[in-house]
Amino acid sequence: MKIRRALDLYANVVRIKTVPGLKLRHQNVDFIVIREQTEGEYSALEHESVRGVVESLKITTYENSRRIAKFAFDFATKFNRKKITAVHKANIMKLGDGLFLESCREVAALYPNIKLDTMIVDNTCMQLVSKPQQFDVLVAPNLYGNIVANLAAGLVGGAGMVPGESYSTDVAIFEPGARHPFLTGAGRNIANPTAMLLCGVNLLQYLHLDGMASKIENAIAAVIKQQRIKTRDIGGYATQQDFLRSVLHQLGY
Template identity: 65%
Template sequence: INYANPDSAPYGGASVSLLALWQQLASRPLTLSASLCGPEAPPARADATFKVTMVPGDGVGPELMTAVKEVFKSGDIPVEFEEFHLSEVQNMASEEKLEQVLTSMKNNKVAIKGKIHTPMEFKGELASYEMKLRRKLDLFANVVHVNSLPGYSTRHNNLDLVIIREQTEGEYSALEHESVTGVIESLKIITRKKSRRIAKFAFDYATKKGRSKVTAVHKANIMKLGDGLFLQSCAEVAQLYPKIKYENIIIDNCCMQLVQNPYQFDVLVMPNLYGNIIDNLAAGLVGGAGVVPGESYSAEYAVFETGARHPFAQAVGRNIANPTAMLLSAANMLRHLNLEYHSQMVSDAVKRVIKQGKVRTRDLGGYSTTGDFVHAVVENLRHRPVS
């Protein structure tokens, strides 16, 4: 099934009903149905060097990317970065630069990106560069991994949940206008096609990763048509995955339940705005925005970034940013490229430094600098895996 058009007939238009095909796929062994989750990476070869597009973004993004490059260099990781500086707040914005970034991403298929900050003031165009990148690459699925870090204690320990967000429609559609003076109308777009697509992605992800439950987050009790369509689409897709438990929860109750008892959740799937809010709330459960990795997928491309997107402008140049989230995102990128050894090496080194507790940045209660943390990760690259 093509995620770019999930309702199209497969195999060049063969006359197979969508329901029958999905039922066949859902009943297959995990290794087969799981292959539908996200774009495929090329096989890793001993002599291969992978090209990856790098967009540092704003705020502490450039400092975090410097950390990634230093760790990759120290670990002899076979990745070559094509770096582009794109910003809406630093006079580095132009449609030409945006097209250069898009061309690189389309050629390389894989990118790592910092937050491109969106100004709050209106300057004549509603769609931000972040939004344009998602739309033009059709990066419909944002995946955020919320995991407790070994050795770092929070109110809720041993957390392991995944947030999947549809990020090409919803409230973030850049469709606003002033109907009469002093009255703004902002349109929320929900479609059956994209709702079913993100629901199927969530169930495919749960199948591939051996997870047992998918929870749809909504506000269908109030937005009966828009969120009602999203909820209906999730329920329809859920019927095709009888081995995965399906539940739904209203967004406001979900926020409370995440704070009180997050262990009840496994995989959560939701529309755009709710995902943006829940990403940040969940990040706070395990240490904050500096420790949660994420990525965005289309049918063809994968873009790796921090799970909670903040530029942290107040930390620029102070050498205090926590590179954990970006380094873990980079490790996930290596796994996507089938560089499993290098991925595990980076991930283990980061987690080992945190578990040891000697080098921690300020957001985790320590006094270490960004440079201190990166140096400690480099020193731990070749050690044994974290238990």
């Protein structure tokens, strides 16, 4: 959180996409989760007003709500996405989430070629589990975006399959899009490196090195599709090094 605030990394992007070769409940899933990550419930503004009573502040500002909405619509335009779903709880948090929705609608008026839908976060989670193919881009405040991104990661094979990235106006950081097995598998040679490799792919694309990015992405997809070398989290027994060696082999090394 300190790094995000220091660098003003206001936009977190998680790409949710199925890779052929995995046994999943849903196939042909391909959508983006965009999360505002500087305010909301994660503002960390809490105090104990009297003993045993804690007040926690949820901060929502017009400036940051409009900024993340514009980022989402610009991102959708760049990657030829046609629909944005704004995730909220404005039926209960009428002022805070109401401001977020108002900001999304205001920005949507500037992008007539992109459809804006709104969906309560509870229903969003149910719809993700039952029919994730209906989504294209989701934009959400901090807490809801975190929940939705982690739930969505489970649809495509888990955190080891999902890359993420964070943006400010002049900085981009590429990191796994959900809580990654590396955190518990460090030093044991068991964690799925796919998410980290795909972060590298996205970094290369960001630097306009599309040819190199495509080669690595295709190599990863080929290894998974062959179904011979898979780490434990995606139904196999291969080690992390086995997977990396197979990717390198696909690349000709």
